[in-house]
Amino acid sequence: MRKPIIAGNWKMHKTIAEATGLAAELAAAAAALDDVEVIVAPPFTALAGVVGALPADSALRVAAQNCYCEDKGAFTGEIAPSMLVDAGCSHVILGHSERRKIFGENDALINRKVHAALAAGLNVILCIGETLEEREQERMYDVLKTQVSEGLKGLAGEQLARVVIAYEPVWAIGTGRTATSDQAEEAHSFVRGLVGGLFGQSEAEAMRILYGGSVKPENIDGLMARENIDGALVGGASLQAEDFIRIMNFARSG
């Protein structure tokens, strides 16, 4: 039985005060849910503040939205995985489609980041997903296959256990156009099969695969009801406590 994960990606939103306030509200709600793992990903500037505002035994975990693949050095503007650990993060999101598209990150760089993050002791949420054009050209399976095999390249089984995959069809992100639960289940089942082929059946069965793309309180239960959907990576609806708490609660009952 895979424990569901509900993760909120706050992207480039929230001051330190706003982030710590929201995190405190979410932590109180997460404390009542021992059957769902809840993660929030504030912007870099708010990470230490959010961690510091949480009780020591908080059920709410904190992720960064990105990191670099080196531990230190002359990399102006970048953040090392060890710095995220120092700030109190347990997770890092890597390979988000906004990083791929806007900042030109490719699978090779993302794979280096995955290795560096795991080596520093972080858990990784690896994002994958096809664009609308790739789907319409029936290249979706090829794209997912490349992103999974290149993103996870060279990992050992112990490392894979600290990786979560987030399937986020790019056409569903921030558009209000959620993938149907059939579309999402089809992609998740394909991704689980890929992981099985690369690492083995039991590793694939243990892997949590999250869906992301316009997840809301109104559609989370239909998604969570599907066999291969183990939670959600939520953008817009994670920015206010009420919606995100509703999503967390649906994930429990789903």
Ligand SMILES: O=C[C@H](O)COP(=O)(O)O
């Ligand atoms: O990381 C989260 C995704 O990009 C989904 O964002 P969204 O829920 O605003 O569509």
